[in-house]
Amino acid sequence: MSPDGLWSIGELAEHAGVTVKTVRFYSDQGLLPETARSSGGHRRYGPAALDRLRLIRSLRALDLPLPEVRRVLDEEDEPGPALADAVAGRLREVRTQLRALRWRETALRLVQEAPHAERADRVRLLGALPTPPTTDAPVRFWRAWLPARMPARAVDAFLDVAVPQPPDDPRPEQALAFARLHALTSAPCPGRVQPRPEAHRLAGGRGAAVLYAGLAEAYELAAVQLRRDRRPRPGEALDGFVAAYAEAYGTADTPGFRRALAPQLADDPRLDGYWRLVSEIVTPPGERPDPTPGEAHDWLLAALHADLAEAG
Template identity: 60%
Template sequence: MWSIGELAEQAGVTVKTVRFYSDRGLLPEATRSSGGHRRYGPEAVERLALIRSLRRLDLPVPEVTRVLDREDALEDVIAGQLGEIGSRLAELRWQEAALRLLQDCPPDERARRLRLVGALSTPPNTTVLARFWRRWLPARLPARVAATLIEHAVPQPPDDPAPGQVLAFAELHAFVSRPCPGTAPQPAAHRADEGWRPAVLYDGLGEAHLLAAPELRARRTPFEGEALDCFVGAYAAASGQRDTADFRRQLRQLLAADPRIDHYWNLVAKVSGPDRPTPGATHDWLLEALDTHLARAA
């Protein structure tokens, strides 16, 4: 049996360290001397080494206790610690990119950028962007359809952003946070009272965008084909009409009058990068394909 001092010497730690873990129940004493002093067996050295190994991995004391009490808890504890470290690393990467953004800019631009990045959490979340789309989408849209639309319209903050991506995300955050006077303009196809069925429309548009996205990534000039037919067919089904030559001409006039949020999509493109076409860019590609079709038909 070793005293607390002898155990500390055997393990190469201080008496204070041994007492700390003993007081918290991580290092049970084997017995007490006749004078009431703690005594530890040889197994305490191995247990103390395990405790110190876990603590060097920055595991908090309660998690160390879990591992010591249940051998099968180690895998869960490691997974949780990895997740926490990943979050901290993402936070540090965003902070570094934000600092470089402020460092590498003209002095007269620094105050504006500081205000923009100062409004973001680190790393930022997408709550404000999702809220913007929930306000803009048609009322009574099925939850499944709305969730899919928001997933495609809201960019995820990159884990390891470049300074330009930090600036674009901060500008995007500021853009959707501005108060919008009056009622935000809505596309005509959002108006169920005029005979449109927005849920049918957005279901069809999702398929059209999936078909067009590879063409954008390949930088192909807009052309007639399956993607355009699916795009027009979505509007025809949503309005209860047939896809005819007249309908396509009327649809082009209708879409030309729709409100646009090009600034939003330009910023999303800067955040997401060129390999992920935005819904705005895909919509424009399909509109150009429709123009090409109408010009050829004329």
């Protein structure tokens, strides 16, 4: 150190174990201000610059961007809230990157292990999936399918049930099912227009909220029957199912209403395929799949037809 207690840029670089170029860069960025200038205009640094330079390099080693480093250095005391916020933000980014890498690895394995005849189709299927995957496509699919004026709270409740979240570390079968779900919900609808059930038109937006609240209860009752491998039949589950439609329509559950309701609830193969894929995504390995809302709906519809057949 010179008699004035200051270091030249080269001396500071030597003490810190970095290059002069590194010290000059951080100085030019305003992160490492010099204490003074020599008579020849050269930068001079005090001992505190060494600690500051080491802190800068430690923050950069954590991959914090320069604006975040600046905010940490601007704190008057020891690194506090700015550092905590910067680390938390970077941690979120790293987790997203790790999720993307895990999905990319699984996709590559699926392509590698695919039979030769299926490899090209699998490349197209998996290549169309965002990395990391999002739920944007299925959410758009359901928002176009649900009544336009259905209350936002009811829509959100439905989406929470209907749209599976992509797992952070997917098994190959989950990744393939999610890619197929994305393709199904991204594909153009027949006629380029998303068909809406007749029940939505009859119930209207607010009536649909009542309808789906009632259907959720009926589906739970039907799921109990499905777990027991019971054949579709009249009973409490069917009564709740029909009552949900009757309340949404503002009418009563009568034999005539049931006869009129049945044709409005035709099977939808596209939705059946959707729910099968959801089951593949959410079911843990080795466990029996839990009945999906689609399976519950099909069971209840079959029970309605059985009830009408019995009534003649």
